Amino acid sequence: MPNPYVSLLAEVPVTRREIEIGGARTAYWVYGDDADTAPADPRPTIVAVHGFRGEHHGLEPVVAHLRGIRVISPDLPGFGETPPFAGQPHDLDGYARWLRAFVEAVAPDAVVLGHSFGSIVASAAVAQGLATPKLILVNPIGAPALEGPRGILTRLAVFYYLAGARLPRRLGDALLRNGLIVRVMSNAMAKTRDPALRRFVHEQHDEYFSRFADRDVLHEAFVTSVSHDVRESAPRITQPTLLIAAEKDDITPIEAERHLATLFPDARLVEIPDVGHLIHYETPQAAASAIRDFLRETAGR
Numbered sequence: 001m002p003n004p005y006v007s008l009l010a011e012v013p014v015t016r017r018e019i020e021i022g023g024a025r026t027a028y029w030v031y032g033d034d035a036d037t038a039p040a041d042p043r044p045t046i047v048a049v050h051g052f053r054g055e056h057h058g059l060e061p062v063v064a065h066l067r068g069i070r071v072i073s074p075d076l077p078g079f080g081e082t083p084p085f086a087g088q089p090h091d092l093d094g095y096a097r098w099l100r101a102f103v104e105a106v107a108p109d110a111v112v113l114g115h116s117f118g119s120i121v122a123s124a125a126v127a128q129g130l131a132t133p134k135l136i137l138v139n140p141i142g143a144p145a146l147e148g149p150r151g152i153l154t155r156l157a158v159f160y161y162l163a164g165a166r167l168p169r170r171l172g173d174a175l176l177r178n179g180l181i182v183r184v185m186s187n188a189m190a191k192t193r194d195p196a197l198r199r200f201v202h203e204q205h206d207e208y209f210s211r212f213a214d215r216d217v218l219h220e221a222f223v224t225s226v227s228h229d230v231r232e233s234a235p236r237i238t239q240p241t242l243l244i245a246a247e248k249d250d251i252t253p254i255e256a257e258r259h260l261a262t263l264f265p266d267a268r269l270v271e272i273p274d275v276g277h278l279i280h281y282e283t284p285q286a287a288a289s290a291i292r293d294f295l296r297e298t299a300g301r
Contacts (some may be wrong), residue, residue: 005284008064021101027081028074028106029056031063035195042294045070045107046264049099049184050223051116052216053209055080059115062138062280065288069295078217080208090220092228096124102131113204113297115197115280116251117225120233125235130214133243134298138287139239141229142245142252142260153188154251158226160232176218185209191248191276201281221255234263241267242294244287268294 002043003009015030032043037279048059049069063071075082077098078090088094099121103110112132114122118138126135163178175181186205190198212218229252241264244272245257252260254271261269270290275283 003147004016004197005061005064009060010091011065013265014062019102019105021098021105022085024077024086024097025083026074026077026102028102030070030072031060031066032068032070033203038104043068043070045072045110046113046291047071047099047103047107047110048073049112049114049118049122050076051118051139052115052221053079053212054116055208055211057208058204059280061284062287064289065285066291069292072110076118076221078213078221080211084213084217090217091224092124092270095121095224096130098127099125100128100130103132109133111136113138113291116141117221119230120225120228123233123237124228125228126239127236130162132239134295135237135239136244136294137230137241137292138244138248139246139279140184140224140243140252140257140260142231142243143229143256145226145229145251157222161219161222164215169215172215176212176215179206182209184208188250189277190282191246191278195292197282201278204281230260231263234260234267235265238265238300240294242290243267243269244278244279244290245271246275246279246283247271251277 006134012031013033018025018027046069050056050058052222055075058071078084087092096159109131111134112122112126113136116136119137122135126132164172168173182205184200186202190201192198243257243261246256258269261267272279272286279287
């Protein structure tokens with residue numbers, strides 16, 4: 001299925017790079033002029049953290065609409081092209097420490113953006129001392145996933161990931177990478193009625209949703225994703241924060257997102273209608289517009 005954002009992405013230079021973080025290799029992509037080749041470039045820089053089971057490609061539709069803004073997008077450890085942590089669990093503390101070290105090494109003082117599971121990681125890292133002037137959370141997990149509008153489906157997901165971890169390795173891996181189950185997940189999240197856009201969303205999930213290192217990493221990350229949410233970090237984040245929420249999100253209902261915004265000392269909420277948990281695929285232009293407005297309005301702070 002043709003990528004509806006491919007023409008915009010083609011105009012954005014991209015460079016793949018690697019860096020050692022905590023003794024392990026992290027793969028990341030720089031969209032826009034590389035900071036090493038344009039050190040005096042005054043344009044803002046965003047470090048973007050993707051969601052659960054995804055990798056950096058998932059945020060490219062938003063990046064495509066952020067012309068004039070440098071975006072640095074790493075693959076989380078254990079996903080995409082970044083190997084798992086060595087000798088430590090893939091829990092929230094581990095991911096938060098990794099993100100803090102990554103930003104400090106690659107883009108000190110960059111604005112930090114997290115989508116979905118990435119919102120949990122980004123907010124925890126900032127609450128623990130990651131120096132960033134601003135925080136942006138897209139589809140933030142603002143309440144326990146098990147209590148969301150589709151809590152039953154989430155409980156089925158708990159069983160699914162547990163089975164994948166407990167079955168013999170070959171069977172468990174096959175279950176977790178099963179294309180039919182990935183398509184069920186994709187259909188559950190997609191809200192667009194545009195058949196071409198739906199096909200694109202499904203193709204993206206088919207291509208990138210199973211690029212995890214192994215079943216153990218996936219299970220640990222899933223347990224982390226359903227055991228935490230942004231609420232626990234919000235009161236400790238003093239930086240200006242933008243929440244971009246979907247009115248039809250099945251993971252965190254919009255009422256919970258409105259409450260989440262009140263927990264930050266300095267936060268604003270942008271609600272996007274007629275979309276669910278896939279803002280980055282279905283309404284990236286609206287998300288990018290909110291990000292631009294936020295960066296412009298808080299430029300002097």
